[in-house]
Amino acid sequence: MNSLIATEETAKTRSRYNRIAPVYDAMESLYEGRFAPWREQVWSLVPSGQVLEVGVGTGKNFPYHPARVEVTGIDLSNRMLARARQKADKLGHIIQLREMDVQQLDFPDDSFDAAVATFVFCSVPDPVRGLRELGRVVKPDGRIILLEHVRIDRLAIIGRLMDLLDPLVVRLMGPHINRRTAETVQQAGLEVEQVEDLARGGLVKLIIARPSSLIPD
């Protein structure tokens, strides 16, 4: 993606999430019962050590963080982060939170044993760039674990409907509903280890990848 477009899109994404931050938890409560076991599965796969949580949002994953990890959480939206801070304090959860863009991470190479993102790469303007950054900051033997809703490719008509509705959903809520994130992970030069369908039709996927030593420029 052209860097000017990416910068404009990033500013729009930030303001959309700042706008919906006060109602995000209420909106998501409709689905949270379904998401909870998936969140649990994701965090059960995380190795011990330093973990980067990308797009922490309001901190919905905090109750699932295992004691064996030290988590640094980042998000583009300061208002989502403010809610995450409140949630962490309420839970007595120790976590470093920083306002940061995954497309341009302010961490040295090989800083983390793992990176986790749940329902984030649907919103990142240039997901290839963001995923490459994860490949850079995660140690070569580390893991990148993603939980993402994606385009339904198995039913052509549903996939086309998702394409049609996508611009409207982006405008109103922020995320794209027609991304093919497992393919994007490969495109970013990461080594895909596992892709598991968690919801009917392949709508939600668990994607586990390793940073590859062959990250393209």
Ligand SMILES: C[S@@+](CC[C@H](N)C(=O)[O-])C[C@H]1O[C@@H](n2cnc3c(N)ncnc32)[C@H](O)[C@@H]1O
């Ligand atoms: C749909 S919410 C998911 C929040 C949380 N992970 C969850 O599971 O509820 C997407 C989050 O990703 C953040 N985000 C979007 N683009 C980002 C970027 N480029 N860098 C960091 N965070 C980003 C948004 O601000 C938002 O908080």
